[in-house]
Amino acid sequence: MKFKTIAVFFTSLLACSISIAQTNMPLEDFKPSSTNQSGKQFPQVNSERCVRTSISAPEAKKVQLDIGGVKYDLVKDDKGVWTGESAPQDEGFHYYQLNIDGVSVPDPGTKYFYGAGRWGSGIEIPASDQGFYALENVPHGMVSENIYFSKITNSFRRCFVYTPAGYEKETKARYPVLYLQHGSFEDETGWSAQGKANLILDNLIAAKKAVPMMIVMDNGYAYKPQSGEPVARPASVFEEVMINEIIPMIDAKFRTIADREHRAIAGLSMGANQTMRIIMNNLDKFASYGGFSGTSNYPSSDPIDPATFLDGKFNDGVAFNKQIKVFWLGLGTKEPNPFPGSVGAFRKMLEKQGIKYVFYESLGTAHEWLTWRRDLNEFAPQLFK
Amino acid sequence: MKFKTIAVFFTSLLACSISIAQTNMPLEDFKPSSTNQSGKQFPQVNSERCVRTSISAPEAKKVQLDIGGVKYDLVKDDKGVWTGESAPQDEGFHYYQLNIDGVSVPDPGTKYFYGAGRWGSGIEIPASDQGFYALENVPHGMVSENIYFSKITNSFRRCFVYTPAGYEKETKARYPVLYLQHGSFEDETGWSAQGKANLILDNLIAAKKAVPMMIVMDNGYAYKPQSGEPVARPASVFEEVMINEIIPMIDAKFRTIADREHRAIAGLSMGANQTMRIIMNNLDKFASYGGFSGTSNYPSSDPIDPATFLDGKFNDGVAFNKQIKVFWLGLGTKEPNPFPGSVGAFRKMLEKQGIKYVFYESLGTAHEWLTWRRDLNEFAPQLFK
Numbered sequence: 050m051k052f053k054t055i056a057v058f059f060t061s062l063l064a065c066s067i068s069i070a071q072t073n074m075p076l077e078d079f080k081p082s083s084t085n086q087s088g089k090q091f092p093q094v095n096s097e098r099c100v101r102t103s104i105s106a107p108e109a110k111k112v113q114l115d116i117g118g119v120k121y122d123l124v125k126d127d128k129g130v131w132t133g134e135s136a137p138q139d140e141g142f143h144y145y146q147l148n149i150d151g152v153s154v155p156d157p158g159t160k161y162f163y164g165a166g167r168w169g170s171g172i173e174i175p176a177s178d179q180g181f182y183a184l185e186n187v188p189h190g191m192v193s194e195n196i197y198f199s200k201i202t203n204s205f206r207r208c209f210v211y212t213p214a215g216y217e218k219e220t221k222a223r224y225p226v227l228y229l230q231h232g233s234f235e236d237e238t239g240w241s242a243q244g245k246a247n248l249i250l251d252n253l254i255a256a257k258k259a260v261p262m263m264i265v266m267d268n269g270y271a272y273k274p275q276s277g278e279p280v281a282r283p284a285s286v287f288e289e290v291m292i293n294e295i296i297p298m299i300d301a302k303f304r305t306i307a308d309r310e311h312r313a314i315a316g317l318s319m320g321a322n323q324t325m326r327i328i329m330n331n332l333d334k335f336a337s338y339g340g341f342s343g344t345s346n347y348p349s350s351d352p353i354d355p356a357t358f359l360d361g362k363f364n365d366g367v368a369f370n371k372q373i374k375v376f377w378l379g380l381g382t383k384e385p386n387p388f389p390g391s392v393g394a395f396r397k398m399l400e401k402q403g404i405k406y407v408f409y410e411s412l413g414t415a416h417e418w419l420t421w422r423r424d425l426n427e428f429a430p431q432l433f434k
Numbered sequence: 435m436k437f438k439t440i441a442v443f444f445t446s447l448l449a450c451s452i453s454i455a456q457t458n459m460p461l462e463d464f465k466p467s468s469t470n471q472s473g474k475q476f477p478q479v480n481s482e483r484c485v486r487t488s489i490s491a492p493e494a495k496k497v498q499l500d501i502g503g504v505k506y507d508l509v510k511d512d513k514g515v516w517t518g519e520s521a522p523q524d525e526g527f528h529y530y531q532l533n534i535d536g537v538s539v540p541d542p543g544t545k546y547f548y549g550a551g552r553w554g555s556g557i558e559i560p561a562s563d564q565g566f567y568a569l570e571n572v573p574h575g576m577v578s579e580n581i582y583f584s585k586i587t588n589s590f591r592r593c594f595v596y597t598p599a600g601y602e603k604e605t606k607a608r609y610p611v612l613y614l615q616h617g618s619f620e621d622e623t624g625w626s627a628q629g630k631a632n633l634i635l636d637n638l639i640a641a642k643k644a645v646p647m648m649i650v651m652d653n654g655y656a657y658k659p660q661s662g663e664p665v666a667r668p669a670s671v672f673e674e675v676m677i678n679e680i681i682p683m684i685d686a687k688f689r690t691i692a693d694r695e696h697r698a699i700a701g702l703s704m705g706a707n708q709t710m711r712i713i714m715n716n717l718d719k720f721a722s723y724g725g726f727s728g729t730s731n732y733p734s735s736d737p738i739d740p741a742t743f744l745d746g747k748f749n750d751g752v753a754f755n756k757q758i759k760v761f762w763l764g765l766g767t768k769e770p771n772p773f774p775g776s777v778g779a780f781r782k783m784l785e786k787q788g789i790k791y792v793f794y795e796s797l798g799t800a801h802e803w804l805t806w807r808r809d810l811n812e813f814a815p816q817l818f819k
Contacts, residue, residue: 108495111493152490152491167471167542168545218686
């Protein structure tokens with residue numbers, strides 16, 4: 050088994066990499082990526098899911114494509130244009146960058162996304178199931194930027210709010226709300242830009258697979274104003290901001306159905322951890338939960354003692370099942386440690402407690418956006434029914 | 435006079451540039467730019483309005499800061515970090531980039547903006563009057579992304595729509611609309627990202643200097659679907675899209691006051707040219723116009739014959755003055771050719787025809803966003819009164 054794994058790994062690594070072996074030529078059906086800037090020919094993706102990038106840099110000594118944790122050397126032609134390919138990538142969206150003589154910079158060919166702690170390049174590898182997040186000729190909701198002043202953090206913050214098609218015209222209709230959070234080193238832009246949450250909901254609602262709902266996407270980083278010595282890891286006040294500032298603002302500004310049955314909360318990775326704590330501490334506010342690639346026992350894979358975990362919130366399975374309408378977990382089959390172990394330990398605890406939940410596996414995807422797009426596509430139809 | 439001009443030019447160019455003359459040290463009160471990515475220390479701006487950038491590139495041979503049409507050499511320290519400064523820049527927002535061994539790339543320190551035909555770095559030089567576009571603790575409107583399918587272009591398009599504070603709550607109120615267009619090599623993101631149109635209106639409305647209004651910001655590039663041989667410069671159908679698709683969509687979706695007295699149109703540079711044609715061809719749709727750094731005789735500075743210019747639309751000054759509520763032109767005092775000559779020739783024609791108009795000069799700014807922010811700040815209060 051071990052040998053087989055290594056063999057697969059090497060085949061994969063070499064498949065498109067002409068810089069490693071000239072005998073392994075990539076399939077020449079490359080097309081510009083859908084995340085390219087208007088009119089830009091590179092980067093490109095072929096049907097083997099290899100990424101080809103190209104940049105004119107006559108004076109550079111070394112140019113690399115840095116994607117999926119691997120740096121691929123590009124090759125310079127006689128005009129000074131560097132070109133090269135990555136190994137096959139997983140389907141879906143990936144962050145990446147170029148490295149020019151040792152400096153990591155965004156690829157001037159792509160649009161930019163906030164993730165991995167910086168605004169940088171992203172690339173879309175067409176997925177076999179990409180229709181569910183495609184821009185289709187269906188009624189489209191709107192994504193609105195909402196700026197607000199947070200007294201708790203003494204700072205301006207913002208959230209993006211998805212309102213479904215029809216919200217503007219049907220001025221008496223009220224809507225349920227999903228609060229949807231990003232992961233670590235991401236921000237409030239992630240779910241609409243990389244996550245395509247608006248397009249996923251547009252398509253689900255048009256197909257009558259999900260009820261019309263609002264989605265609120267805020268920033269999971271929130272800290273009290275610092276006084277005195279700066280602290281390396283200040284305590285998060287995001288839960289306080291969510292409960293005392295964001296929800297009241299959304300309920301005051303928008304036509305929501307402002308009760309727990311019509312409020313759900315979900316998040317990915319760090320956001321899954323945060324939002325699980327928030328719902329379990331505020332069961333009067335939310336009735337449904339989605340944890341995408343994360344649970345609040347992260348990063349531990351140890352067995353969970355429900356008597357003590359999250360102050361015993363999972364200790365009474367019968368009461369839990371009565372209170373929670375939807376408890377939903379998702380995970381990609383290619384996620385790295387510690388996610389499978391951590392989520393697995395959490396599921397064992399749920400099962401031991403007799404807690405009803407849904408578990409969804411995203412086939413062939415890792416700790417990345419296609420996993421989370423699929424999660425949202427599976428989770429949203431369960432809500433508010 | 436000529437000598438004096440040259441002397442000023444050289445002083446200006448050398449003021450911050452330690453790479454040119456070590457004796458001209460910049461004033462060491464640099465602060466990170468407001469357009470930096472969260473947590474990034476560079477680029478910085480000092481009180482002389484010089485830009486300092488810094489990047490670790492131990493293996494690079496040459497790194498330059500490319501801003502305002504000038505490339506400034508950075509200097510490498512013994513740790514491989516390249517640092518250097520530009521000459522003083524005009525107040526306001528500027529696009530710029532880094533050049534690493536001959537390759538132009540975005541600066542990894544900044545957020546990215548669409549302008550000059552690409553997503554790239556931008557920097558904000560604090561302006562003496564920056565309060566009018568500052569993020570203040572006043573009621574904030576929302577900026578919404580609206581996706582629509584255009585039959586005329588057979589493509590998905592989008593516009594950003596500013597709705598003023600209170601729009602969501604006051605579900606019976608109806609609002610006037612300003613259609614506001616970007617310039618060449620920019621897009622529908624420009625007016626809210628670089629232009630700060632939403633913050634300018636938030637502040638004007640809070641101070642009761644402008645009436646609550648909506649702003650619609652669409653993309654000025656629109657072409658019929660191409661068939662047969664590709665054409666280098668296809669004819670624009672933007673006017674058709676505006677009149678037959680955008681306005682009906684906005685009036686159907688939002689609570690607008692859908693008559694000409696409550697509809698204005700304005701644009702900057704290319705957008706000023708486009709929107710002047712649109713209003714003059716559609717006086718049943720619009721009653722007010724703003725032309726920021728542009729007019730429809732661009733790029734000509736020749737005297738205009740009102741009998742033939744734009745099909746004689748300016749020929750009858752008396753009728754014009756009855757039909758148009760606000761006709762407004764703005765220009766920066768440092769704008770390059772052909773703008774002063776072209777706008778000047780247009781103004782002469784207006785005056786010859788006895789046409790009432792407002793002319794505003796932005797002091798010390800060129801063909802850049804601070805000119806256009808100021809224009810909007812002066813223009814919006816004139817509307818819908």
